[in-house]
Amino acid sequence: MCGICGIAGPAGTRGIVERMNDAIAHRGPDGCGIYEGDGILLGHRRLSIIDLTTGDQPMANEDGTIQVVFNGEIYNFQELRCDLEQRGHRFATKSDTEVLVHGYEEYGLSFLPKLDGIFACALWDNRRRRLLLVRDYFGVKPLHYHFDGRNLRFASEIKAILQDHAVPRRPDNQSLHYFLNLRYIPGEGTLFAGIKRLLAGHYLLYDGGCISIQKYYHLQPVNRGKQDDAFYIDGIRHYLKEAVRKQKISDVPVGVYLSGGLDSSALVAYMSEVADGPVRTFSMGFSEPTDELDDARVISDHFRTDHHEICLSPDPLQQFPEVIWHAEEPKENILQGFLLSRFASQHVKVCLGGLGGDELFAGYELHRYIYPLRGLHRYIPPFLVRKLLAPMSRGLFAIQNASGALCLDEYRRGLQMLLSLGDPERYYLILRNTWDYDLGAYGNVYHSRFPRQDLTKTHTFFDGYFSTPTPDVLDRVLWAEFHTKMQEDFLMNEDRTSMANGLEVRVPFLDRDLVRFAMSIPVDVKMKNGELKHLFRQAMAGVLPRHALEKKKWGFSFNPYYQFQKDLKTVAESILTRQRVEDRGVFNYDYLKRIMDHPPHPRLRWHYFFLWLAMGLEIWFQMFMDGDVSNPVFELAYYQQYQ
Numbered sequence: 159m160c161g162i163c164g165i166a167g168p169a170g171t172r173g174i175v176e177r178m179n180d181a182i183a184h185r186g187p188d189g190c191g192i193y194e195g196d197g198i199l200l201g202h203r204r205l206s207i208i209d210l211t212t213g214d215q216p217m218a219n220e221d222g223t224i225q226v227v228f229n230g231e232i233y234n235f236q237e238l239r240c241d242l243e244q245r246g247h248r249f250a251t252k253s254d255t256e257v258l259v260h261g262y263e264e265y266g267l268s269f270l271p272k273l274d275g276i277f278a279c280a281l282w283d284n285r286r287r288r289l290l291l292v293r294d295y296f297g298v299k300p301l302h303y304h305f306d307g308r309n310l311r312f313a314s315e316i317k318a319i320l321q322d323h324a325v326p327r328r329p330d331n332q333s334l335h336y337f338l339n340l341r342y343i344p345g346e347g348t349l350f351a352g353i354k355r356l357l358a359g360h361y362l363l364y365d366g367g368c369i370s371i372q373k374y375y376h377l378q379p380v381n382r383g384k385q386d387d388a389f390y391i392d393g394i395r396h397y398l399k400e401a402v403r404k405q406k407i408s409d410v411p412v413g414v415y416l417s418g419g420l421d422s423s424a425l426v427a428y429m430s431e432v433a434d435g436p437v438r439t440f441s442m443g444f445s446e447p448t449d450e451l452d453d454a455r456v457i458s459d460h461f462r463t464d465h466h467e468i469c470l471s472p473d474p475l476q477q478f479p480e481v482i483w484h485a486e487e488p489k490e491n492i493l494q495g496f497l498l499s500r501f502a503s504q505h506v507k508v509c510l511g512g513l514g515g516d517e518l519f520a521g522y523e524l525h526r527y528i529y530p531l532r533g534l535h536r537y538i539p540p541f542l543v544r545k546l547l548a549p550m551s552r553g554l555f556a557i558q559n560a561s562g563a564l565c566l567d568e569y570r571r572g573l574q575m576l577l578s579l580g581d582p583e584r585y586y587l588i589l590r591n592t593w594d595y596d597l598g599a600y601g602n603v604y605h606s607r608f609p610r611q612d613l614t615k616t617h618t619f620f621d622g623y624f625s626t627p628t629p630d631v632l633d634r635v636l637w638a639e640f641h642t643k644m645q646e647d648f649l650m651n652e653d654r655t656s657m658a659n660g661l662e663v664r665v666p667f668l669d670r671d672l673v674r675f676a677m678s679i680p681v682d683v684k685m686k687n688g689e690l691k692h693l694f695r696q697a698m699a700g701v702l703p704r705h706a707l708e709k710k711k712w713g714f715s716f717n718p719y720y721q722f723q724k725d726l727k728t729v730a731e732s733i734l735t736r737q738r739v740e741d742r743g744v745f746n747y748d749y750l751k752r753i754m755d756h757p758p759h760p761r762l763r764w765h766y767f768f769l770w771l772a773m774g775l776e777i778w779f780q781m782f783m784d785g786d787v788s789n790p791v792f793e794l795a796y797y798q799q800y801q
Contacts, residue, residue, distance in 0.1 A: 190204065208408065229314055231275050242257065277294045302315065319353055326351070332614060359376070403428075417450045419711060438464045499661050500658075500659045518636075554573055587616065594615050731754055
């Protein structure tokens with residue numbers, strides 16, 4: 159696991175790529191390298207996981223005509239290597255990276271679907287004078303790029319691209335709007351105008367000064383027809399155990415993040431079967447009623463792991479600027495992962511994490527709200543939605559908003575959700591706290607100078623996911639979540655928080671074979687009688703102790719109500735001053751002030767999240783738009799003073 163960067167085109171210089179490499183040194187503290195050719199520079203920072211002695215990058219084929227920089231792991235590299243050696247290729251290292259240059263040399267772009275792993279790479283073909291950028295199937299590893307019409311800049315993290323002073327620093331208002339609605343940015347956009355993500359399962363070719371982007375991997379669930387539960391249970395157990403077996407490959411110690419819930423406990427169970435010794439496990443508490451440390455200890459004791467735990471400090475916002483720097487988005491659900499990664503990195507270089515299980519097997523609380531009413535959507539005619547339910551929803555917002563009672567917002571959202579029956583996309587997005595269906599909400603959130611009239615509504619991004627012929631609404635929700643929130647929120651968080659601390663995190667639930675199998679399971683088998691993860695619980699019966707099977711799910715996140723009373727209110731007040739908010743011209747200060755002055759209330763969860771985002775965005779503006787991107791300031795006190 160590493161960091162990559164580079165420039166293709168006439169504007170690249172070694173000095174720029176050296177700065178780019180320095181900006182992502184945290185991703186690869188074990189070494190660095192640069193390849194410089196005619197019209198191409200490739201940079202690499204190394205975190206040594208496999209082939210500790212001969213795996214340095216950039217790496218080339220036998221005659222040096224193909225060069226690669228690579229971030230990730232290829233789990234089937236040994237099988238690929240055997241095939242390539244039989245075809246006459248000679249390997250100089252034992253690294254998984256080397257299969258990329260020889261595989262491309264042998265098969266061209268058709269080699270990409272043969273890869274089984276998590277990866278982002280840049281490959282320079284000197285014979286064809288073209289650069290290939292690739293991102294893995296499900297977006298586990300990140301890759302960003304900026305193209306100005308002649309020069310292509312790319313990097314694992316945006317801060318590296320910004321080291322080239324020719325790249326303008328401007329916010330992308332549309333992405334900011336998505337972010338404020340969803341608390342993540344779906345698709346290829348970022349908060350930085352002109353800088354994009356390469357989407358999961360896609361490759362980009364820079365050839366002749368032009369770029370083209372193609373999708374090379376299409377997730378296609380296998381249609382096996384309806385099977386009995388035993389068939390699915392056996393499949394889940396087989397594919398998950400095999401994923402853990404594949405992903406434990408490493409020349410350095412491997413641990414597991416353990417919450418005590420179903421997913422992480424399942425990883426510990428199977429890791430205990432395939433590991434050579436006691437599994438190292440890592441847990442975090444929040445000093446809140448929903449702490450899961452006791453649950454994690456039950457699993458640790460059962461499987462006799464080498465267990466480590468840490469409890470969050472009462473003022474975690476002190477680390478918020480540093481986390482924003484690494485995440486490049488001011489996310490409210492990322493601090494805890496950053497601190498857990500920092501703790502785990504003191505003991506291991508690799509951890510397995512449980513992301514993906516909820517998307518595959520219907521494990522989120524919102525699925526419980528979608529499940530019982532999912533059949534009603536098809537019986538409510540569209541004209542009734544347009545002529546009656548939608549106007550009633552708008553009127554409900556207008557009445558509640560005029561009342562000024564913030565604590566009624568949650569009840570109003572619940573009623574609006576019911577009024578969206580017949581429109582499953584709207585039903586889902588209201589559950590995800592999307593607010594821009596109501597025009598009046600723009601006035602609450604945005605400053606009068608902010609160009610809100612140019613914004614596209616959030617639902618337009620999801621229209622394609624909900625226009626499919628799939629009859630079950632929950633199926634559409636799972637598919638949409640897998641391709642949006644999981645990839646550009648949770649996986650992005652996991653990568654940035656771990657790599658900030660020189661730690662590699664792997665995700666067995668996103669093993670390609672397990673995903674294809676899980677996506678072929680009918681949704682009414684995954685969830686029955688309103689029980690989240692019904693089928694997965696059945697599969698883990700006999701594998702896990704009863705405690706894990708019956709444990710209520712808690713998200714790995716702060717409770718915003720408790721956090722507001724700890725330090726969110728005081729820190730927000732010191733950063734979101736009237737003068738600063740007015741000068742920035744993004745947010746409506748009076749609305750922020752109402753939230754900050756309101757007595758703490760558990761029904762103000764959305765408002766506290768919004769306050770957190772607004773505060774974080776002000777730090778983000780100062781750090782990335784106004785500040786020195788080569789010398790970031792991490793002290794919270796700096797942002798509490800008016801600059």
